[in-house]
Amino acid sequence: MRSLDEERAYAGSCRAALRRMIAGARENVAVGEHTWGDRYTAERLGFYLKTLARDLGEEGDNPPYFGVIAYGADAGEHSGQTYYLGRRHIADAIGRPPMVMDWRAPVSAAFYQASAVEPRGIETRRRFGWSGDVLTSFEDEHLQPGAPPALAGAGELVRREIERARVGPMRDIVATIQPEQDDLVRTDLEISVCVQGAPGTGKTAVGLHRAAYLLYAHRSRLGRTGVLVLGPNQAFLRYISAVLPTLGEVDVEQTTIERLLDHEARGTDDPAAAAVKHDVRMADVLRNAVHGRIRQPERAVVVNDASYRWRVDQREFAEMVAEAEATTYLTGRERLIARLVAALQRQAEARGQNCNGAWLRRMARAVTPAVDAVWPNLKADDVLAEVLSDPGAAADGILTPEEQRAITWSRPRKAKSARWTAADAVLLDEVSGLLQRTPTYGHVIVDEAQDLSPMQCRAIARRSEHASITVLGDLAQTTTVWGAPDWPTQLGHLGKPAAEIVALSTGYRVPATVVELANRLLTALEVDVPPTTSFRSDGELRIARVEDLAVGAVDAVRRALGTEGSIGVIAAGHHLATATDALKAAGIEATGADGAGRVAVVPASLAKGLEYDHVIALEPAEIVAAETRGLNRLYVVLTRAVSRLDILHTQPLPPQLAG
Numbered sequence: 001m002r003s004l005d006e007e008r009a010y011a012g013s014c015r016a017a018l019r020r021m022i023a024g025a026r027e028n029v030a031v032g033e034h035t036w037g038d039r040y041t042a043e044r045l046g047f048y049l050k051t052l053a054r055d056l057g058e059e060g061d062n063p064p065y066f067g068v069i070a071y072g073a074d075a076g077e078h079s080g081q082t083y084y085l086g087r088r089h090i091a092d093a094i095g096r097p098p099m100v101m102d103w104r105a106p107v108s109a110a111f112y113q114a115s116a117v118e119p120r121g122i123e124t125r126r127r128f129g130w131s132g133d134v135l136t137s138f139e140d141e142h143l144q145p146g147a148p149p150a151l152a153g154a155g156e157l158v159r160r161e162i163e164r165a166r167v168g169p170m171r172d173i174v175a176t177i178q179p180e181q182d183d184l185v186r187t188d189l190e191i192s193v194c195v196q197g198a199p200g201t202g203k204t205a206v207g208l209h210r211a212a213y214l215l216y217a218h219r220s221r222l223g224r225t226g227v228l229v230l231g232p233n234q235a236f237l238r239y240i241s242a243v244l245p246t247l248g249e250v251d252v253e254q255t256t257i258e259r260l261l262d263h264e265a266r267g268t269d270d271p272a273a274a275a276v277k278h279d280v281r282m283a284d285v286l287r288n289a290v291h292g293r294i295r296q297p298e299r300a301v302v303v304n305d306a307s308y309r310w311r312v313d314q315r316e317f318a319e320m321v322a323e324a325e326a327t328t329y330l331t332g333r334e335r336l337i338a339r340l341v342a343a344l345q346r347q348a349e350a351r352g353q354n355c356n357g358a359w360l361r362r363m364a365r366a367v368t369p370a371v372d373a374v375w376p377n378l379k380a381d382d383v384l385a386e387v388l389s390d391p392g393a394a395a396d397g398i399l400t401p402e403e404q405r406a407i408t409w410s411r412p413r414k415a416k417s418a419r420w421t422a423a424d425a426v427l428l429d430e431v432s433g434l435l436q437r438t439p440t441y442g443h444v445i446v447d448e449a450q451d452l453s454p455m456q457c458r459a460i461a462r463r464s465e466h467a468s469i470t471v472l473g474d475l476a477q478t479t480t481v482w483g484a485p486d487w488p489t490q491l492g493h494l495g496k497p498a499a500e501i502v503a504l505s506t507g508y509r510v511p512a513t514v515v516e517l518a519n520r521l522l523t524a525l526e527v528d529v530p531p532t533t534s535f536r537s538d539g540e541l542r543i544a545r546v547e548d549l550a551v552g553a554v555d556a557v558r559r560a561l562g563t564e565g566s567i568g569v570i571a572a573g574h575h576l577a578t579a580t581d582a583l584k585a586a587g588i589e590a591t592g593a594d595g596a597g598r599v600a601v602v603p604a605s606l607a608k609g610l611e612y613d614h615v616i617a618l619e620p621a622e623i624v625a626a627e628t629r630g631l632n633r634l635y636v637v638l639t640r641a642v643s644r645l646d647i648l649h650t651q652p653l654p655p656q657l658a659g
């Protein structure tokens, strides 16, 4: 293995090779611009080369690699080989072995998986410490039997990386992915997995690295169909937005379920209406509303065509209607039109008529009124407006009269004048899915999946019908009233009942003292999840009763500003405004949940998925009282802390927190 000086020299030659790759890619862009060929090919080539040049260019200042594995003499094809691993592949010449392997390459798996118990032929695993782009240290683990004792658990470099203060957006974890996380990241594309993970166990990190891995392993397939990442809110998306680009992946769609459904919510539902609208029985109601439009024909279809008159009698028409049933309503309608036209064509051809394309189109137009009478053309918003104006016909026997009343508009309306709510957007999507097929992605990653309603799950299922999914969540963090009761049920709604459920319980965010406090709440939450164990022994917890919350919050922020890292003041209700005003009056600059400053004042309802080096949680009793699942919300809030948690209260603490 190389000495530190030799390693530095090697890092220098890797950088030089990377610079040559960048120069080469830029030159290819210039050549690509003058490439002969059809416009489409030239555009695609240009796009590819520009993306490559940009990605490589952005790579410029990152450490070229983070680790190396050296195989022993008995390692088959790898015997005596040494492989450096980095965020991207670096090669100095075509045909020569790469200087650095992509962390996603098959050979890299051993770096993450090898252990003293199962060394996989590896003699030494070396991890590097970098300060910016300067190589400062390395740490070796000797994995072969008889070698000096392996490091107990993770080494110092790994520990330092996991315990480092958080500043700015979430970073990738390629250098320190843990074996159980790596298993999930590298699961085959065909396999759907569900990760039940305690707070900070790396679910989000695993999901994002899995997206990058799948794109590497199945670039052409997923390049066409796309990978979708769904997160709980914009603040969360902003927090994770840099991870995939640093891994070289810029084409992954990252959005929320609300944005995916693409219906701006202009109205709001009362809780009773929202609960019914998110209930899975609405799928049956809407199916009835759509398919209940199909009628038995009452007369024959007669079409005048110049001097002829073609006819499909009522009985034959009825048979066609019965046989046209298809997976989607509008496909069935198309099929019915096609069958009618085919019947007319048979009659016309028997009379020696030339049935060209124009004739077929004319006949399709001619039978449309008859089809409209039995299988009308429908639009999703018209269907839903009718259901919400009068659910009766579609909902009888499915929803109770009281439930029907809860969703009925105070007066009947047309779609045009509807003020759709967020729950309506989910229903509109369901109706659209009944009318015609929804395009599917190549892979869908669903974060915070415990919060989704059955109807939201169905919207995701439609978009992953022919694909696998990665479901990430924590039942203890469910804060919606319609969230998952258990994973098998939720996976059923997501259309993947057979997905494997894997539990992660080692937390890499929350320090042990804070985990111990949060675990007290778990008993009261009555969910069947294993308690978290923390990887981290550091961390501070301070619980203080204060006279004045605003004064307490300002003091706590001032103290927190004395150490490194991000600061999140998390509160519910009017305490948010109190904290914001108090910080402003004290001259401390604070942003909202999606701001980029060092101090953020964050509504408890938006804290999910986020993390702050120092969390200052205000008035836990209020956080609990603010919503139906307030205790779960408090559990989420407490587990946002990376290094320090201050709990400030004027009211008594919720009894479930008492030790």
Ligand SMILES: Nc1ncnc2c1ncn2[C@@H]1O[C@H](COP(=O)(O)OP(=O)(O)OP(=O)(O)O)[C@@H](O)[C@H]1O
Pocket: 161, 162, 170, 171, 172, 173, 176, 177, 178, 181, 197, 198, 199, 200, 201, 202, 203, 204, 205, 206, 474, 477, 508, 509, 608, 609, 610, 611, 639
């Ligand atoms: N193997 C690892 N190496 C370094 N850091 C890690 C590792 N795994 C997780 N982390 C870090 O721990 C923190 C928590 O990870 P992440 O947000 O993915 O957890 P989560 O399970 O999604 O949490 P929650 O459910 O509470 O939102 C992040 O800062 C992440 O980068």
